[in-house]
Amino acid sequence: MKLNTHALRYLTHDDWRVLAAVEQGSKNHEVVPTPLIIQISGLRGASGVNRAISTLAKNDLIAKVKNAKYDGYRLTYGGLDYLALHAFIKRKSAYSVGNQIGIGKESDIFVIADDSGTQRVLKIHRLGRISFRAVKNQRDYLRKRNSASWMYMSRLAAEREYSFMKILYDNDFPVPRPIDQARHCIVMEMIDEFPLRTADVTDPAPLYKKLMDLILKFASQGLIHGDFNEFNILVRKETQEPVVIDFPQMISINHPNAKDQFERDVECIKTFFHKKYRYTADDEGPFWEDVERVGTLDALAEASGISKKQAKELEKYLAEVAAKGEEELELEGSDDEEEDSEEEDDEEEEDGQDKPVHEGDEKSSR
Numbered sequence: 149m150k151l152n153t154h155a156l157r158y159l160t161h162d163d164w165r166v167l168a169a170v171e172q173g174s175k176n177h178e179v180v181p182t183p184l185i186i187q188i189s190g191l192r193g194a195s196g197v198n199r200a201i202s203t204l205a206k207n208d209l210i211a212k213v214k215n216a217k218y219d220g221y222r223l224t225y226g227g228l229d230y231l232a233l234h235a236f237i238k239r240k241s242a243y244s245v246g247n248q249i250g251i252g253k254e255s256d257i258f259v260i261a262d263d264s265g266t267q268r269v270l271k272i273h274r275l276g277r278i279s280f281r282a283v284k285n286q287r288d289y290l291r292k293r294n295s296a297s298w299m300y301m302s303r304l305a306a307e308r309e310y311s312f313m314k315i316l317y318d319n320d321f322p323v324p325r326p327i328d329q330a331r332h333c334i335v336m337e338m339i340d341e342f343p344l345r346t347a348d349v350t351d352p353a354p355l356y357k358k359l360m361d362l363i364l365k366f367a368s369q370g371l372i373h374g375d376f377n378e379f380n381i382l383v384r385k386e387t388q389e390p391v392v393i394d395f396p397q398m399i400s401i402n403h404p405n406a407k408d409q410f411e412r413d414v415e416c417i418k419t420f421f422h423k424k425y426r427y428t429a430d431d432e433g434p435f436w437e438d439v440e441r442v443g444t445l446d447a448l449a450e451a452s453g454i455s456k457k458q459a460k461e462l463e464k465y466l467a468e469v470a471a472k473g474e475e476e477l478e479l480e481g482s483d484d485e486e487e488d489s490e491e492e493d494d495e496e497e498e499d500g501q502d503k504p505v506h507e508g509d510e511k512s513s514r
Contacts (some may be wrong), residue, residue: 175433376413400446
């Protein structure tokens with residue numbers, strides 16, 4: 149789905165209270181009963197709540213479920229987007245929303261700016277996109293999920309990625325500076341460079357060595373990236389230094405799949421450099437046996453991130469996504485149509501689809 153910020157500046161205090169109430173009620177209800185929305189919102193009088201519900205539904209921030217057994221509403225991804233943006237604006241992490249600059253297997257990337265005009269990157273996790281588009285006939289784990297649980301998983305992915313980014317940045321790894329995280333969204337430093345797959349690489353040999361050394365550096369601190377490829381590495385044009393992005397699938401070297409993930413990361417770089425530059429290094433490594441632990445950033449990330457149970461659930465899903473191959477990163481316009489069909493499968497209404505616009509005077513969050 150696309151990010152539609154058209155109504156963001158016009159929502160009232162009551163609208164935000166009701167939208168937050170639907171979100172809170174979604175923790176225990178796929179469809180939140182209208183009386184419960186009234187109760188959670190804490191607003192006096194049902195008429196005010198009903199007016200807010202009408203406004204939110206009109207802007208596709210909440211939606212009715214067709215053929216539901218009782219009167220109620222579900223939170224849409226658009227509504228979750230608004231709640232995250234509202235939090236960023238209140239914390240002055242964001243002030244305006246610009247164009248979409250990227251789309252991934254399970255995320256959307258936008259340019260935003262703070263109140264000084266400094267550009268930043270907004271990453272919106274949208275777990276569930278791959279499962280409904282490409283693996284509908286696979287495991288029950290994917291088939292039985294509903295929209296509320298995909299939002300929950302998206303929040304876990306954002307929390308996990310932000311935790312890893314902060315730890316890596318604080319320990320001098322080449323990653324964007326993380327700025328803020330709310331719900332399923334992350335705000336980070338803008339790195340205005342091309343990904344490795346399209347970057348202007350003047351000499352592949354030095355960059356290849358830097359990337360292999362970086363894989364070992366991650367592992368020496370107890371971490372395996374798990375998706376280390378030409379899509380998730382930016383290259384600084386002037387210095388040819390790499391910047392690594394995309395961390396929700398990162399795992400510890402103590403993980404049962406650590407060796408396989410390490411070897412896959414190495415092989416991804418080898419394969420890309422051979423195909424793109426016809427470059428093959430004399431050294432066949434690095435190998436798993438070359439890993440020497442000198443730090444414990446994996447333990448630090450686990451201590452500051454999501455629970456072990458949540459991490460296992462997220463890793464299980466991300467493993468399914470990774471299995472679909474890197475071609476999923478370049479999505480076509482038909483994806484929106486297929487996401488719409490997902491909504492129809494759940495017998496739910498579609499989310500709104502308008503172009504993002506600048507939101508410079510969102511009054512209710514000031």
